[in-house]
Amino acid sequence: MSIWADKNTRVVVQGITGREGTFHAVQCRDYGTKVIGGVTPGKGGTTHEGFPVFNTVREAREKESADCSLIFVPPPFAADAIMEAADAGIELIICITEGIPVNDMVKAHDFLKKSNARRVANGETPSRLIGPNCPGIITPDQAKIGIMPGHIHKAGPIGIVSRSGTLTYEAVGQLTKRGIGQSTAVGIGGDPLPGTNFVDCLAAFEADPATEAIIMIGEIGGTAEEEGAAFVKANVKKPVVAFIAGQTAPPGRRMGHAGAIISGGKGTAAEKMEALEAAGIHVVKAPSDMGKRIEEVWKK
Amino acid sequence: MKVHEYQAKEILRRYGVPTPRGIVADNAEDARKAAEQLGGRVVVKAQIHAGGRGKGGGVKLAKTPDEAAEITQKMIGWTLVTHQTGPEGRVVNKVLIEEALNIDKELYLGITLDRKLGCPVVMASKQGGMEIEEVAERDPSAIFREPIDAVLGPQPFQARAIAYALGLEGEAYKKCVDFMQKLVRCYIETDAALAEINPLLITKEGDVLALDCKLSFDDNAMFRHKDFLELRDLNEEDPLEVEASKFGLNYIKLDGNVGCMVNGAGLAMGTMDIIKLAGGEPANFLDVGGGASAEQVKNAFRIILSDKNVKAILINIFGGIMRGDRIAEGVVSAAKEVGLPVPVVVRLEGTNVELGKKILAESGLPLITADGMWDAATKVVAAAQGK
Numbered sequence: 280m281s282i283w284a285d286k287n288t289r290v291v292v293q294g295i296t297g298r299e300g301t302f303h304a305v306q307c308r309d310y311g312t313k314v315i316g317g318v319t320p321g322k323g324g325t326t327h328e329g330f331p332v333f334n335t336v337r338e339a340r341e342k343e344s345a346d347c348s349l350i351f352v353p354p355p356f357a358a359d360a361i362m363e364a365a366d367a368g369i370e371l372i373i374c375i376t377e378g379i380p381v382n383d384m385v386k387a388h389d390f391l392k393k394s395n396a397r398r399v400a401n402g403e404t405p406s407r408l409i410g411p412n413c414p415g416i417i418t419p420d421q422a423k424i425g426i427m428p429g430h431i432h433k434a435g436p437i438g439i440v441s442r443s444g445t446l447t448y449e450a451v452g453q454l455t456k457r458g459i460g461q462s463t464a465v466g467i468g469g470d471p472l473p474g475t476n477f478v479d480c481l482a483a484f485e486a487d488p489a490t491e492a493i494i495m496i497g498e499i500g501g502t503a504e505e506e507g508a509a510f511v512k513a514n515v516k517k518p519v520v521a522f523i524a525g526q527t528a529p530p531g532r533r534m535g536h537a538g539a540i541i542s543g544g545k546g547t548a549a550e551k552m553e554a555l556e557a558a559g560i561h562v563v564k565a566p567s568d569m570g571k572r573i574e575e576v577w578k579k
Numbered sequence: 580m581k582v583h584e585y586q587a588k589e590i591l592r593r594y595g596v597p598t599p600r601g602i603v604a605d606n607a608e609d610a611r612k613a614a615e616q617l618g619g620r621v622v623v624k625a626q627i628h629a630g631g632r633g634k635g636g637g638v639k640l641a642k643t644p645d646e647a648a649e650i651t652q653k654m655i656g657w658t659l660v661t662h663q664t665g666p667e668g669r670v671v672n673k674v675l676i677e678e679a680l681n682i683d684k685e686l687y688l689g690i691t692l693d694r695k696l697g698c699p700v701v702m703a704s705k706q707g708g709m710e711i712e713e714v715a716e717r718d719p720s721a722i723f724r725e726p727i728d729a730v731l732g733p734q735p736f737q738a739r740a741i742a743y744a745l746g747l748e749g750e751a752y753k754k755c756v757d758f759m760q761k762l763v764r765c766y767i768e769t770d771a772a773l774a775e776i777n778p779l780l781i782t783k784e785g786d787v788l789a790l791d792c793k794l795s796f797d798d799n800a801m802f803r804h805k806d807f808l809e810l811r812d813l814n815e816e817d818p819l820e821v822e823a824s825k826f827g828l829n830y831i832k833l834d835g836n837v838g839c840m841v842n843g844a845g846l847a848m849g850t851m852d853i854i855k856l857a858g859g860e861p862a863n864f865l866d867v868g869g870g871a872s873a874e875q876v877k878n879a880f881r882i883i884l885s886d887k888n889v890k891a892i893l894i895n896i897f898g899g900i901m902r903g904d905r906i907a908e909g910v911v912s913a914a915k916e917v918g919l920p921v922p923v924v925v926r927l928e929g930t931n932v933e934l935g936k937k938i939l940a941e942s943g944l945p946l947i948t949a950d951g952m953w954d955a956a957t958k959v960v961a962a963a964q965g966k
Contacts, residue, residue: 354799354802355802355803378799379799380770380797380799380800380803381692381770381772381797381799381800382729382767382770382797382800383800385692385697385698385699385729385730386729386730388697389728389729389730428898428929428930430930431929441845442845443843443844443845443846443848443849444843444845445841445842445843445845445846445897446843446845446846446849447845448846448897448928449846449849449897449928449952452897452928469844469845471692471694472692472694472697496845498844498845498848499848501694501695502694502695503694506695522849524845524846524848524849524852525848525851525852526851526852526855527833527848527851527852527854527855527861528848528851528864529831529833531663532831534831534844534847534848534864535829535843535844535845535847535848535864535866536844536845537798537799538694539844539845539848543711543712543715544712544716545712548852564852564856565852565853565856565952565953566846566849566850566852566853566952567853567951567952567953567956568953
């Protein structure tokens with residue numbers, strides 16, 4: 280078991296003929312993911328690196344039963360790509376693109392909300408957006424849908440959710456070195472308006488029988504960690520270990536990620552760590568302690 | 580991207596948002612002429628990006644054009660220190676000469692993104708001139724919040740609700756309703772990240788104007804606002820950060836002495852944190868990006884070494900898809916070209932990491948290899964302390 284992605288997930292890559300899209304479509308296929316093809320408007324009917332190319336996501340869904348889309352479309356067009364995937368009925372939309380304007384994402388979220396309401400009313404599964412500005416999702420040995428290095432992962436009982444790509448790899452690396460595998464690792468991305476949040480992932484991991492403990496990696500900015508903490512306190516029985524990046528970040532500065540900013544004294548690491556601790560979450564101060572701590576609390 | 584008050588007000592006027600009449604000047608003579616044109620009695624306002632200018636002495640009333648010239652003479656070239664500039668302050672290069680108005684009320688109006696609701700939100704308060712964070716801290720109920728549907732835009736009933744919340748009546752009420760709708764349109768259409776009118780001025784004559792205005796834009800949307808790029812004032816930014824941005828490096832200068840070069844924003848923050856935990860102080864935040872190519876590593880070395888406080892450097896690369904030996908080769912060739920006046924600790928992770936470490940060890944360069952982040956942090960802190 281796992282959350283959201285497994286060996287049956289059928290992935291279409293939007294922007295497959297671009298440099299990034301090409302490279303990662305091949306990497307995902309090599310890992311064993313069912314990449315059924317790609318979409319590049321105007322290049323439908325051709326093949327690219329052995330992948331059939333379609334003009335629209337709808338076509339990829341109809342012909343190849345794609346149920347997941349992996350987006351590498353450049354920032355000015357990425358929100359449109361998300362909406363196209365949702366409109367085609369894609370259930371899992373993973374947007375890797377970094378640098379999408381906030382206003383575009385506000386509109387894409389609005390579109391998703393309406394399209395999902397229609398789908399739910401029709402008895403269909405709604406779309407879940409992961410990202411943007413994220414590394415994607417991986418269920419080790421089943422499906423790698425994103426840009427993470429597959430070889431550092433190992434199948435096992437720990438669920439990981441993170442706002443940062445490389446810190447997710449760091450956590451995975453520490454676990455695998457200790458011989459501990461992962462159920463699913465989700466990068467929810469560093470943007471201010473992510474499609475999937477800590478709460479969504481925590482709920483899914485709590486319900487997933489294959490997940491026995493959870494690592495959540497947050498960072499400065501916003502209140503998503505605090506909301507996650509409240510959710511854990513009320514609903515999560517599995518042990519949770521957390522790290523918050525940016526304990527030394529200066530206020531008012533954007534630390535690389537569009538969403539990583541302490542504004543008006545709010546969104547500090549200290550506040551978040553306090554909220555997480557108050558919810559019974561095991562907070563580590565050093566990112567190097569994530570693996571060690573999970574081993575301690577999980578084996579109890 | 581932030582802009583100056585005078586630039587922000589020009590943008591507001593394009594959307595019909597009323598502002599006091601004003602003219603920008605960079606010398607005493609122009610300031611005198613501007614004051615004459617504006618009727619003699621003016622306010623001279625130092626143009627720096629940071630807030631808190633009034634308290635710092637950067638906003639002064641001039642009763643005559645001569646006085647305006649005199650104040651301008653003193654302000655241009657002066658280093659203005661406010662609670663937002665830090666102790667080093669900012670040099671004033673321009674002043675805004677603005678007509679002095681008859682103040683009846685000073686209110687607050689701000690628009691920013693509400694991350695929880697996923698849409699812009701208008702914040703209004705009767706306590707103008709105060710920092711909104713202070714008001715929020717002391718009395719959150721004093722702030723009225725109205726979320727805006729970004730697809731539909733501001734609706735008249737929302738503008739009315741805000742004007743009522745601000746306690747306005749008569750002419751001022753009507754003008755505020757109009758002001759608010761235009762301001763929200765400006766916020767959305769310019770891809771602003773923050774539009775803050777503080778204070779929102781109600782004059783004794785019942786006019787509603789933006790007495791001060793802070794405007795900043797979503798950097799990710801600048802591709803559709805090319806005309807805004809020329810509004811960027813490089814004097815307001817750290818020269819090293821400007822230099823780094825030319826190479827696509829995400830660099831933020833800090834006060835410590837341990838330089839860091841990391842791939843990924845989260846890991847870069849985590850690296851700063853662990854340096855602090857190990858007893859050191861990070862000199863910077865620097866994300867070299869996912870690829871960490873030899874060229875990028877070289878540029879990053881140059882930027883970090885331009886900061887004379889740096890006593891040691893920690894390179895923390897989680898190679899991921901990129902091979903460890905390739906990264907090691909990049910680090911070695913960059914280090915040879917740039918030269919290394921300070922000790923460098925390298926922590927590599929990813930495929931072929933053992934081969935990578937071998938390349939580093941055999942390079943003949945003073946590179947210290949480390950296993951894991953804690954080992955790397957303790958080694959670099961010791962090196963920075965000369966141990």
